[in-house]
Amino acid sequence: MIYLKDDEAIVAQATAIGAGAIAMLRVSGLNAVQVVDAIAHIPGGKKLATQDSHTIHYGWVIDTAGQHVDQVLFLLMRGPKTFTGQDVVEITCHNNQFLIEQIIDIIIQAGARLADNGEFTRRAVLNNKVDLVQAEAINELIHAQTSQALKQSLRQLEGSFSSWIAHIEKQLIHIVAYCEASFEFLDEEMTFDDQIHRRLENVMNDVADVLKTFDKRQYVTQGVRIALVGSVNVGKSSLFNALINRKRAIVTDIAGTTRDTIEAGLYQQGAFVTFIDTAGLRKSDDFVEKIGIDRSFEEVTSSDLILMVFDATQNYTQEELTCYESIAQEHTDKIIFVQNKIDQGNKLLPFLQQEDCIAVSVIENKNIDLLRATIDSKIDTLMNIGQTPCLLNKRQYNLLFAVQQQLGAIQQGINKTIEYELLVVQVTDAITKLSELTGKTVTEDALNAIFREFCVGK
Ligand SMILES: Nc1nc2c(c(=O)[nH]1)N(C=O)[C@@H](CNc1ccc(C(=O)N[C@@H](CCC(=O)O)C(=O)O)cc1)CN2
Ligand SMILES: Nc1nc2c(ncn2[C@@H]2O[C@H](COP(=O)(O)OP(=O)(O)OP(=O)(O)O)[C@@H](O)[C@H]2O)c(=O)[nH]1
Numbered sequence: 001m002i003y004l005k006d007d008e009a010i011v012a013q014a015t016a017i018g019a020g021a022i023a024m025l026r027v028s029g030l031n032a033v034q035v036v037d038a039i040a041h042i043p044g045g046k047k048l049a050t051q052d053s054h055t056i057h058y059g060w061v062i063d064t065a066g067q068h069v070d071q072v073l074f075l076l077m078r079g080p081k082t083f084t085g086q087d088v089v090e091i092t093c094h095n096n097q098f099l100i101e102q103i104i105d106i107i108i109q110a111g112a113r114l115a116d117n118g119e120f121t122r123r124a125v126l127n128n129k130v131d132l133v134q135a136e137a138i139n140e141l142i143h144a145q146t147s148q149a150l151k152q153s154l155r156q157l158e159g160s161f162s163s164w165i166a167h168i169e170k171q172l173i174h175i176v177a178y179c180e181a182s183f184e185f186l187d188e189e190m191t192f193d194d195q196i197h198r199r200l201e202n203v204m205n206d207v208a209d210v211l212k213t214f215d216k217r218q219y220v221t222q223g224v225r226i227a228l229v230g231s232v233n234v235g236k237s238s239l240f241n242a243l244i245n246r247k248r249a250i251v252t253d254i255a256g257t258t259r260d261t262i263e264a265g266l267y268q269q270g271a272f273v274t275f276i277d278t279a280g281l282r283k284s285d286d287f288v289e290k291i292g293i294d295r296s297f298e299e300v301t302s303s304d305l306i307l308m309v310f311d312a313t314q315n316y317t318q319e320e321l322t323c324y325e326s327i328a329q330e331h332t333d334k335i336i337f338v339q340n341k342i343d344q345g346n347k348l349l350p351f352l353q354q355e356d357c358i359a360v361s362v363i364e365n366k367n368i369d370l371l372r373a374t375i376d377s378k379i380d381t382l383m384n385i386g387q388t389p390c391l392l393n394k395r396q397y398n399l400l401f402a403v404q405q406q407l408g409a410i411q412q413g414i415n416k417t418i419e420y421e422l423l424v425v426q427v428t429d430a431i432t433k434l435s436e437l438t439g440k441t442v443t444e445d446a447l448n449a450i451f452r453e454f455c456v457g458k
């Protein structure tokens with residue numbers, strides 16, 4: 001019997017290679033049950049082929065000579081109600097990589113082939129179990145490094161983005177319908193131009209909202225970078241150590257102690273946060289110190305949040321004040337002002353109000369929790385996308401961006417007069433582009449490119 005490529009029995013290890021008690025192998029395909037029956041010895045001479053779907057069977061994997069290879073459980077799941085939509089047999093065996101590879105070899109000899117990357121999920125897509133954005137969500141979910149990233153991919157797997165796409169598609173179809181109606185009633189001077197304009201505008205707004213979520217994606221996947229900057233000796237390193245809960249940076253009362261940037265990462269607020277201690281800012285003739293100070297300024301630009309630390313006991317020169325004020329103006333959104341050493345003073349920068357900063361004492365552990373809470377809420381704002389469905393990868397972004405461009409051009413074109421026939425063609429084009437997202441109109445090459453990113457066994 002010859003099977004089509006997408007019907008052939010495929011096999012792969014679904015669990016990770018590494019230590020653990022049990023491993024799982026999956027076989028999926030039209031002949032999956034037959035293949036596994038050929039290598040299974042189930043007490044009483046039972047055959048999976050005659051068993052009910054979604055039943056578990058104790059037995060042994062046997063080699064071609066009939067020798068027992070491992071004691072296992074067979075999970076029999078007949079299509080179409082399975083992950084791939086096909087007949088699936090899962091084999092949970094003991095987790096030993098030699099053993100697993102031997103079992104895979106035996107299964108291949110019995111008529112299966114090794115699965116390609118992502119081939120199980122690909123079949124789930126082909127059999128309409130999930131659409132393409134949900135398949136991508138599965139891949140993101142497996143690789144999520146923060147609980148926020150996990151949350152977003154789970155939401156997409158549940159179909160939040162898919163139903164949003166369906167909603168947009170419906171709006172566009174409405175526009176097509178209005179065009180056709182307007183065309184129909186052309187003689188009666190009855191038009192639906194207002195409705196067309198309004199709907200297009202709504203769709204454009206929705207698309208823009210979702211596109212924006214991609215900017216926040218980097219915070220969710222790469223984490224948030226928070227730099228501590230300020231003059232020498234204000235207590236940046238002390239605060240850095242307090243925030244990361246370990247004595248990582250050297251603290252002394254010598255101005256210019258920290259010469260290079262120092263990073264430390266931790267999980268906080270469901271995100272990965274990297275704190276960066278920097279060299280104190282001051283005029284310096286020291287060659288090495290100057291390089292360090294340049295790096296501090298680079299962090300001001302590149303970090304996602306800045307803790308600008310001041311010393312409540314120190315007077316600042318006009319030059320320093322000008323420098324800080326200009327940083328403050330340029331980066332208002334990402335700065336948290338911290339006034340340190342309030343155990344010994346309460347001097348404030350002239351351009352700041354007391355309520356603009358968090359007054360702390362690192363030495364006396366005063367208000368450090370308040371500062372932490374403020375940081376957490378800033379992180380939350382950075383990452384929060386509310387109820388808007390989010391884009392998980394560049395493919396999704398690029399496609400939706402293309403849709404936005406296309407709709408933008410359409411909107412420009414109909415500003416003066418609407419040519420209904422042309423509009424129908426253009427909007428239909430946009431709908432086609434949109435459905436590439438879910439994979440309804442996706443090409444074979446695009447599918448291959450997507451699943452190449454997956455791991456074997458998924
Ligand atoms: N053992 C095992 N655990 C697993 C998976 C698996 O393949 N095997 N999964 C794999 O990634 C995930 C679960 N995802 C799944 C998604 C759909 C179906 C499924 O059978 N869907 C059918 C029937 C649904 C129903 O009974 O209502 C369907 O959609 O028709 C199964 C697992 C995580 N856990
Ligand atoms: N009184 C008081 N002293 C503090 C406080 N925080 C830090 N210090 C002291 O201030 C001095 C400088 O602290 P650091 O943390 O090294 O300051 P820094 O900003 O990293 O300094 P540079 O690395 O030189 O830029 C040390 O002697 C600290 O013990 C505080 O809350 N109150």
Ligand SMILES: [Mg+2]
Nearest residue numbers: 236237257258
């Ligand atoms: Mg320091």
